Amino acid sequence: AQSVTQLGSHVSVSEGALVLLRCNYSSSVPPYLFWYVQYPNQGLQLLLKYTTGATLVKGINGFEAEFKKSETSFHLTKPSAHMSDAAEYFCAVSEIGSSASKIIFGSGTRLSIRP
């Protein structure tokens, strides 16, 4: 069965500092991996996704994530935090090749940015 673990329910960084949000997954088959962002009072938006090919994936707003199969990880990074990055971030996994697959979400990490 698939599962996703996000390490740290709340991360706080200073404006301009590196953002690192951690995600580990469990899947019995090669996964598709996603990061979603949720701004206050809004739905979730797709930030980036890994399906196949290049393991370093670039998304919107300067975020990127690297798929590391050996570590079963898909951590999200941004070199320099901006106040507008304050939001909740969800890592998610779906199984490749399964026509009946669903996306399983992690419990989320709230990112706060200090001025």
Place this chain on the structure above:
Amino acid sequence: DADVTQTPRNRITKTGKRIMLECSQTKGHDRMYWYRQDPGLGLQLIYYSFDVKDINKGEISDGYSVSRQAQAKFSLSLESAIPNQTALYFCATDRGKHGYTFGSGTRLTVV
């Protein structure tokens, strides 16, 4: 217009009442999902549908039912609402492998 529209945006209802949350989409996707979001728990899957004739229970379907009226419409019902069903509810659609498109959510409060 939004690709995925949920109505109502906010609703307060009394314990024991029946309530329906509606979702419609203009994406043309076959797959539709209902999730609930609670603080610290992420999103939990309630029901999902891969086409009009296919309805499946998710992780937490007890106390809920759904209806897929058409490809574009997927409604969630609480037959007899209880306070622990107070949550943020999201509808989503997808084409299978490309990530979901979410609605803006319905904030439901059961008093």
